Amino acid sequence: MNRFLALAGPWLMAFILAGCAAGAVRAPDATADNGPLTIARQGSFFVGGRDVKSDDLSLLPAYAPGGTISVEQMYVHYQVPVDARRAPLVFIHGCCLTGKTWETTPDGRMGWDEFFVRRGFPTYVIDQASRGRSAADPSGIVAVKGGRAPADKLPQVFGAAQEGAWAIFRFGPQYPEVFPGMQFPLEAQAEFWKQMVPDWLNALPTPNPTVPALSQLAQKLGGAVLVSHSQSGIYPFQTASLDRRGIAGIVAVEPGACPAADSDMKPFAGLPILVLWGDFVPLSPRWAPRLKMCSDFVAAANRAGAKAEMVMLADVGLPGASHMLMQDKHSLKIAAWLAGWIDGHVARQ
Known part of the structure; x- marks a missing residue:
């Protein structure tokens, strides 16, 4: 046996070293897009909100009809990667949805929340005020049901039907038609529709309480x-x-509106701004005017000293993106492109 080991020694050692090297290549990498995810910390908290004292909180015998509740606070869930050196990202969802927008895709793939953590960005995913885990004020509903207020005082709450949302999210021009080459995973649409929730936007004051809460959060994060x-x-x-403090940059993904080109541009001077669009936008009566509005804003903001840019994903080699581009089949390619844009335009921490 000793003679065999002596003869095989050099070959065996080379084999072992090669195996170790291969193992090192395959070893989990905390920043890899498909390995184990390593984070320094995670958690959740609320920002903003106010107390409401009302006599119309409940009609159920088990609960007192009056008292004090907290409403309009913004929920925040965060993940901080190990040795984070990039600016934190605050992800803000859109109509009829919650922070789930940025999490696992309907067909089970990695969402942007996890992807950007793996790329070294701390992420803060919010639920807008009165949406998801951010409490709404039920007193207007209870007052009407209890006969203490007329029906026209009910809060204006709405839900987006799947058929109508189909065109809004630009899966196709109208339900159930599909745009050629559109990248949303329609085979998982039943799972996607479960993300939709009642929208309290029109029942909230102006500005939306989410806005000052975002300001508080940005300042808390220091950029x-x-x-x-x-x-x-x-x-x-x-x-x-409202307040530039704490804002290191803005990425508006298919915004429902941009500031008017003739509005005050001073708050955007020197600020990196990206307005990002998917595909089929000019084909949509809903979105084409918003594209023009944002194009005019970018031009006006740059004249005032901003560092603004508007990008169509098809122009950077990523065609077929729907309005829900963070959940499309090529969503991680879009995220990788966006990570590069942020690295090139926003100073690291």
């Missing part, structure tokens, strides 16, 4: 990129107009 989508697209701009 964050606000990443909005659709309905919330205007919120980062409104936040910057």
Whole structure:
């Protein structure tokens, strides 16, 4: 046996070293896109909110009809990677949805929340005020049901039907038609529709309580990129107009609105801004005017000293993106492109 080991020694050692080297290549990497995920910490908290004292909180015998509740606070879930050196990202969802927008895709793939953590960005995923885990005020409903207020005082709450949302999210021009080459995973649409929730936007004061809460959060983080989508697209701009402190950059993904080109542009001077669009936008009567509005804003903001840019994903080699581009089949390619844009435009921490 000793003679065999002596003869085989050099070959055996080379084999072992090769195996170790291969093992080292295959070893889990905390920053890899498909290995074990390693984070320094995670948690959740609330920002903003106010107390409401009401006599119309319940008609059920088991619960007191009056008292004090907290409403309009913004829920925040965060994950911080080990040795994070990039600016934190605050992800803000759109109409009829919650922070789930940025999590696992309907067909079970990695969401942007996890992807950007793996790329070294701390992520903060919010639920807008009165949405998801951010409490709404039920007193207006209870007052009407209890006969203490007329029906026209009911809060304006709405839900988006699947058939109508189909065109809004640009899966196709109308339900159930599909745009050629559209990348949303329609085979998992039943799972996607389960993300939809009642929207309390029109029952809230102006500005939306989410806006000052975003300002508080950005200042708490000491420099964050606000990443909005659709309905919330205007919120980062409104936040910057309220207070620039803590805002390191803005990424508006298919915003429902941009600031008017003739509005005050001073809050955006020197600020990195990206307005990002998917595909089929000019084909949509709903979205084409918003594309023009945002194009005019970018031009006006740059004249005032901003560092603004508008990008169509098809123009950077990523065609077929729907309005829900963070959940499309090529969503991680889009995320990788966006990570590169942020690295090139926003200073690291």
